Amino acid sequence: MVEIDLDIDSDNNNHYDEPPCDDSEDLIETAAGWPGKALALNELDTDMDGVPDYADGYDITLNSVSQSDSNRSKKFVPMRLKVRPTWLFSSSELGDIRVKFSSGNDNTTVFSDPSVITPTGSGTSNDPIKFTPDSGKIRIWKKDGNALRNKQSVTAGGDWVKPNIPIKLSELNVVTSGAETGVCWLFVEAVNPSSALGDVAIKVELVPSSTGPLGTLTADDQVNATVFQVDVVHPIGTDFANGQTNKVMISTKHDTVYHTTAQTTAADEP
Numbered sequence: 001m002v003e004i005d006l007d008i009d010s011d012n013n014n015h016y017d018e019p020p021c022d023d024s025e026d027l028i029e030t031a032a033g034w035p036g037k038a039l040a041l042n043e044l045d046t047d048m049d050g051v052p053d054y055a056d057g058y059d060i061t062l063n064s065v066s067q068s069d070s071n072r073s074k075k076f077v078p079m080r081l082k083v084r085p086t087w088l089f090s091s092s093e094l095g096d097i098r099v100k101f102s103s104g105n106d107n108t109t110v111f112s113d114p115s116v117i118t119p120t121g122s123g124t125s126n127d128p129i130k131f132t133p134d135s136g137k138i139r140i141w142k143k144d145g146n147a148l149r150n151k152q153s154v155t156a157g158g159d160w161v162k163p164n165i166p167i168k169l170s171e172l173n174v175v176t177s178g179a180e181t182g183v184c185w186l187f188v189e190a191v192n193p194s195s196a197l198g199d200v201a202i203k204v205e206l207v208p209s210s211t212g213p214l215g216t217l218t219a220d221d222q223v224n225a226t227v228f229q230v231d232v233v234h235p236i237g238t239d240f241a242n243g244q245t246n247k248v249m250i251s252t253k254h255d256t257v258y259h260t261t262a263q264t265t266a267a268d269e270p
């Protein structure tokens, strides 16, 4: 019996680190009414070039400028794919096993194509340029967000884990020796907000092949996630009065200085 296991930080205590993939995550990965992994929309502008992170860091040209470089986006959330038992397969057979990602939710468009970014606006202050991603909530990549990525499918030599097509584990950099044999580490990027808790249902299945190592074996697994959007605010002087209470400002700029001189709580704390 061959199993396929997809795991993510379903109990939301590992942030952007690799999850332990233990039972406490596995047991709630598709629990109804739960968010699954909470994903933050990748909409900041890490390199401050006016192009949001979800349209940056890979080989796409926007405003006549190539966005292909490293350190153009925040990190993504790691997700682990594992096939077992691996002793059944040689290293080359393990690499030849094929899997397919698809939506486990008929009511929502889960996957977004990184090739599709639609600019609108004239670039004036009244009509700033906006970059709209393809519909769908997430992308799965085989590289992290701070790495330079290629938007082509992994089946064409790129880094995007395209849904609904068979993909060889060798194309997902499967580990073929040591303790992590059979493991592929993937990365999830959020590009559009969820409309319901847990509506990002990421399903993976083995693709049977009469000529491949699996034969007619099939198996599948699923993890759920929710994309949360935090509105970016640009406070101006009239937003906060000195000593004002009952207003909270959350900074979205972690890397550069961002502060207000107004006191926003009665306790005089910023």
Ligand SMILES: [Ca+2]
Pocket: 005, 006, 007, 026, 029, 221, 222
């Ligand atoms: Ca699992």
Ligand SMILES: [Ca+2]
Pocket: 009, 010, 011, 012, 013, 014, 019, 020, 025
């Ligand atoms: Ca966890």
Ligand SMILES: [Ca+2]
Pocket: 045, 046, 047, 048, 049, 050, 051, 052, 053, 056, 072
């Ligand atoms: Ca940018």
